[in-house]
Amino acid sequence: MKIQIEYQFENEQRAYRFLNTATHFEAQALRVKLGRSNHHVKVSYEYVDGEFDTTASRMDDLARELEGEEVK
Secondary structure: OEEEEEEEOOOHHHHHHHHHHHOOOOOEEEEEEEOOOOOEEEEEEEOOOOOOOOHHHHHHHHHHHOOOEEOO
16 A cells, blocks of 8 residues: 655755655655655555554654644
8 A cells, every 4th residue: 555645844955854754764755855845755565564664653753853744
């Protein structure tokens, strides 16, 4: 199953810091790129069936550390 999440940050610097850090996460078919502006980062990856996947939680924690939030 493909998971897509977009995060919004207060400024471009925090968005790029998130992008550069999240790019190194271990996840199947991980793609991290700028979203609808330079304050948004879009993340997509494949959820591995039958395993406990902490990727979304780790992304949320990183975004929170950088004062960002998931775009609903």
